[in-house]
Amino acid sequence: MLKGLDPRLGADVLHTLRAMGHGDMLTLVDTNFPGHAMAAETVLGRPLLMENLTLAEAAEAVLSVLPLDTFVDDFAGFMAVVDEPETVPEVHREVQVVIDAAEGGARPVPGIERFAFYEVARASYAIVLTGERRAYGNVMLRKGVIGPEG
Numbered sequence: 001m002l003k004g005l006d007p008r009l010g011a012d013v014l015h016t017l018r019a020m021g022h023g024d025m026l027t028l029v030d031t032n033f034p035g036h037a038m039a040a041e042t043v044l045g046r047p048l049l050m051e052n053l054t055l056a057e058a059a060e061a062v063l064s065v066l067p068l069d070t071f072v073d074d075f076a077g078f079m080a081v082v083d084e085p086e087t088v089p090e091v092h093r094e095v096q097v098v099i100d101a102a103e104g105g106a107r108p109v110p111g112i113e114r115f116a117f118y119e120v121a122r123a124s125y126a127i128v129l130t131g132e133r134r135a136y137g138n139v140m141l142r143k144g145v146i147g148p149e150g
Helices: 011-019 035-039 055-063 090-103 114-122
Strands: 025-029 048-050 076-079 126-130 139-142
Touching (some): 011 048, 011 055, 035 126, 076 090
Parallel strands (some): 025 126
16 A cells, blocks of 8 residues: 555556556446457556456546546546447446546537447557446546646
8 A cells, every 4th residue: 555546546556547648548447348359459568457346436536546548538438338429328327527627627529339349449558347247337548747836
């Protein structure tokens, strides 16, 4: 345990978040996502595990230390519901609340079509497998910057 850090963040996740640079993507996925196979194609090359957490819990822990990119519209993205892109599942609403809290205000997260989301996941720095069991419990987060002190 370390002071000031969310205890849900393990050493592997913390190391990866610190190693990521501005614009790198982290993809948090549910238990049904083909995360092990796709993680082999990421920069990290293996999945990270936060399997005891829901998607919202994992996002909250990650966003306690990871700034989101403020320079782009695709600072984050949810996997959209197949054939119902306007549908917003409960799991997305929960993570939207977490993102809004981390950002200090409302910043709507766009949906990404399923197969396009798979490509985003493959292009990510890393994929984090969560314990989320609800469908479409997948979100991409793009790392931003922390400005100079003062």
